[in-house]
Each structure stands twice: as structure tokens, then as C-alpha cells.
Amino acid sequence: MARELRRLLRPPGPFRFHESAARFGMAREERVNLYDGRTFRRAAGEGAGGLFLIEAEAGGEGAEAPVAMTLRAPESLPRGAARAGERALGHMLAFDLDLAPFCAMAREDPRLAPIVERFEGLKPVRYLSVFEALVTAITTQQVNVGFGAAIRGRMTERWGDSLRLGGESYFAFPRPEALARAKPRELRRLQFSERKAEYVIGVARAAAEGEIDEDLLRRLPLEEAVERLSALRGVGRWTAEQGLFRGLGRVEAFPGGDLGVQKVVARYCLGRERAEEERVRRVAARWAPWGGLAVAYLFAAWRAGVPPARPLRKRPSRSASRE
DNA sequence: TACCAGGTAAAAA
């Protein structure tokens, strides 16, 4: 098979590539899901020899443009790469998610309406597995996202498979079997806390043992799925919701305990800087079953520097835009 | 210098 393959993908319905992929470009230290403002890159495939690079770009302007996918490998693309690449990219960019019912609801909500109007076609991006989503969430527990991405990046360089292309190394997210064999001491050296090290190794062992059943987690009612994941040490409600939302695309998961969510809901829906979990959950109740999706749109507005409809009460301007 | 970062588990009350 060739070293390179190009495909033009047409997601059903509107899709805004850059606004969606921007979520992957949040931290400069990110080593697995790379987005530079133009191209999304991600190593996928099995093992060192079967690895290939997925690249994706907008195939034009606007929400109706296709997505241009390119697959690359140093020697030759592994058998089945075309299908696997298309499948992986479609999952990560949530091609299967139908935004129409959410948008219909959002247009009736005076807080969401202007944001959805501007960003319609934004999809909440996903990781390649619940395992990846859980470990990614654990690394950012209680620390700023940059530091979380930094230690995750070191972890990835140590335990992830990699491929070399055009003088660059690209890393796949470490496989559970690899991380399951890591020693807490090794992770400590990469600036993981003792706890985080234990959590990550524990979740990796569970995944390696097949105890994270994605099909089941997809089918289960959200609360039951959260409960099941929360049985893993180091996985509280927030991490479980991240796992379901970012791993499986369960957009009804609303992470009300999330500091960022509290800020963004407070900002755009309550006209304040910060609100408590209970309060933001009450606000989000009217977005059910698309709470997580609403959050994705609020974050997009925040990242783009969209001002709230009403000026904030107390402590007026603190720069809120990112990037 | 404190205090906060897109939390969690375990101890203390």
C-alpha cells in the first residue's frame, strides 16, 4: 500500500472544522491530538509497525465544506488504514452526531441562541477511547490544563508508540497494556503526584483487563454509566463524565463540578464570574439531554472572546479569552 | 507570598 492516501470526507449536516478542532489546540504541551490552527494531526493504528498519521484540514470555507483527510506512514500504510483512518477521524470529529435537535432547542433559549447562531456546526471532539479520555482527565485533575498536558506529554513520550515522518515524531496515546506495567516511581519522576500515578496505573490495568466495556457504557443510562466508571479509584463524578463525554460522545453528560463549566455558565447565563455546582446544574437542566453539547458551545464562545450579553456583576473585566 | 488551576480520596468532625 502507498505511503500516503487522501480522501475528502463529507460529514452529514453542518460541520465547522476549526471551531471544533480548536478544543484539541488548547494546550501547547499537548503531544497526542495536535492542532495548530489549520491542521489536526493524530497518530492512530496498532503497535509500532501498524501506526500511521491522520491529518485533517478544512476542505473549504463554511459549515458545508468537506474535511480533507490525509493518511501517512513512513514506509507503507498498514492494510485497512483507509477504513480505520476514516472511522477514527469520524469518531474524533463526531461526524455521527446530529446537531439539529439541539440547535432547535438552543434557538429557543435566549442565552444560547446567539452563540449557536454563530457556531452552528461545531461538534464536541472526542478521544479515541474511554481509557484515553479518563487518563487525560486524571492528568488535569486540580491542576491547570497546561501542566496537565505537560505531564501527560511526558507520559506519552515514555509509553506511547511513535512514528517518524518528515523529521517529526508523532505519538499515539499509550496503550493500556503499556501503562499498566508502569511503576508509580517512574510517573513520579515525570512530576505526577503519587496519587495521580496510582490512579493512571489502576485505570490502565482495568482497561487492559477489559473492565472498561465501551459498548455497555454507551448503552447504560448516564447515571449508571457514571456510577460504573466511578468505581475506579481516582475516577470521581467529573472524571467519569469526561470519560463518557470525550470518549464516547455522550453529550447529555453535563460536568457541573467542572470549574471551567461553572465559569462559562456563570458568564453567559447568569451574568457573573462564578457560580456553584448546584446552580449551574439547575441552569443546565433546561438543556437536557444536551447539557454537554451546550457546554461545548459556551466554551467555543469563550475561546473566541465573545462577550456575555450583559456585563458581568462584580470584578468586571478579567481577560477571559484563550489562545 | 499567597492563592488558584476544567478534582479525588481519605481523615476528621
Next chain:
DNA sequence: TTTTTACATGGT
């Protein structure tokens, strides 16, 4: 059962 506290470290 509910409420603190330790955890690690970088940025402001």
C-alpha cells in the same frame, strides 16, 4: 453523614 485536608506544581 457531612466537612475538611493533603496531594504536587506552575503561573500570577
